[in-house]
Amino acid sequence: MNELHQKLESLKGQALQAFLNEKTADSLYQMKVYFLGKKGLLTDILKDLGKLPPEDRPQVGALANQLKNELEKTYQSRLNEIQRTEVEQKLKSESIDVTLPAVGVCKGSIHPVSQILTEICSLFADMGFDIFEGPEIETDYYNFEALNIPKDHPTRDMHDTFFLPDQRVLRTHTSPVQIRLMEKEKPPLRMIAPGVVYRRDSDVTHTPMFHQVEGLVVDENITLAHLKGVVETFLRKIFDSKTRVKFRPSFFPFTEPSAEVDIGCVFCKGDGCRVCKQTGWLEIMGCGMVDPEVFCSVSIDSERYTGFAFGMGVERIAMLKLGIDDIRLFFENEIDFLKQF
Numbered sequence: 004m005n006e007l008h009q010k011l012e013s014l015k016g017q018a019l020q021a022f023l024n025e026k027t028a029d030s031l032y033q034m035k036v037y038f039l040g041k042k043g044l045l046t047d048i049l050k051d052l053g054k055l056p057p058e059d060r061p062q063v064g065a066l067a068n069q070l071k072n073e074l075e076k077t078y079q080s081r082l083n084e085i086q087r088t089e090v091e092q093k094l095k096s097e098s099i100d101v102t103l104p105a106v107g108v109c110k111g112s113i114h115p116v117s118q119i120l121t122e123i124c125s126l127f128a129d130m131g132f133d134i135f136e137g138p139e140i141e142t143d144y145y146n147f148e149a150l151n152i153p154k155d156h157p158t159r160d161m162h163d164t165f166f167l168p169d170q171r172v173l174r175t176h177t178s179p180v181q182i183r184l185m186e187k188e189k190p191p192l193r194m195i196a197p198g199v200v201y202r203r204d205s206d207v208t209h210t211p212m213f214h215q216v217e218g219l220v221v222d223e224n225i226t227l228a229h230l231k232g233v234v235e236t237f238l239r240k241i242f243d244s245k246t247r248v249k250f251r252p253s254f255f256p257f258t259e260p261s262a263e264v265d266i267g268c269v270f271c272k273g274d275g276c277r278v279c280k281q282t283g284w285l286e287i288m289g290c291g292m293v294d295p296e297v298f299c300s301v302s303i304d305s306e307r308y309t310g311f312a313f314g315m316g317v318e319r320i321a322m323l324k325l326g327i328d329d330i331r332l333f334f335e336n337e338i339d340f341l342k343q344f
């Protein structure tokens with residue numbers, strides 16, 4: 004055996020050992036490059052092939068090829084082994100315990116205020132009312148002036164207005180929608196306007212944003228009796244068919260005469276409790292006959308037409324219906340609170 008032959012045999016031994024020792028695909032590849040790469044040990048040894056007598060060269064060359072094939076094979080099977088172990092380890096460390104209880108799926112529900120709002124709208128729709136909407140950013144004209152609340156009028160103070168530039172405001176009530184409807188359509192009119200309103204106010208019964216539903220009916224020969232009939236029918240449907248309803252004289256600049264409507268306390272049934280402040284009555288909405296001044300600002304002939312209007316707070320009705328004593332709960336988005344409805 005010549006010297007070259009010996010060198011090849013010893014390289015084979017070293018390489019096989021090295022391949023078996025490596026534990027990662029990366030380091031195994033480094034070893035392959037070290038022994039079999041273009042600049043590796045095998046190439047180095049074969050540089051001396053030319054120095055051999057010509058008759059010996061084919062034999063050594065064949066041996067070198069055989070060795071290279073064998074090492075390639077060993078490399079490949081070792082690589083497969085390493086990769087298999089890596090996958091096995093990964094599977095082990097990422098194992099899923101299928102016996103664990105599943106994470107429950109939370110079912111959503113309609114927000115209580117939306118539920119009541121939908122109920123109110125559908126009750127009025129049954130009585131033949133159309134639904135009409137107006138913008139939340141209003142001009143001073145629609146929110147106040149056209150509703151017979153001139154500048155410096157003391158009732159403006161009741162509204163705790165959020166003012167915006169250019170004589171605009173966040174609407175403090177849904178009453179401006181009355182004006183927008185009457186500008187657009189001619190009587191007979193029968194509409195409700197549900198929507199969000201804003202006031203600078205916050206405590207257990209007030210939030211800076213809340214919902215109102217406005218109502219307006221305009222036609223020939225509309226009287227206070229129609230107003231009373233509609234309001235009583237509505238309240239007895241939304242609360243209880245035996246609900247007691249009381250009209251109490253009041254003042255709103257856009258209605259004349261005006262009234263506030265009380266219902267018998269839904270909690271104590273009139274005996275007197277904390278919610279009704281021992282009076283047995285709960286204030287539920289404002290209403291009245293449309294003031295001729297309002298008709299004047301929308302050019303409706305108040306000699307020919309009369310009408311009534313009303314406005315109510317949706318959260319207030321929801322609180323009374325659902326027995327909730329803090330209005331802020333509606334807007335805190337506590338899942339545990341919302342889940343109950």
Ligand code: DAH
Pocket residue numbers: 175176177178217218255257258288289290291312313314315
């Ligand atoms: N806009 C009034 C408020 O927010 C409620 C109201 C009272 C509306 C009487 C009306 C009405 O249409 O006739 O306090």
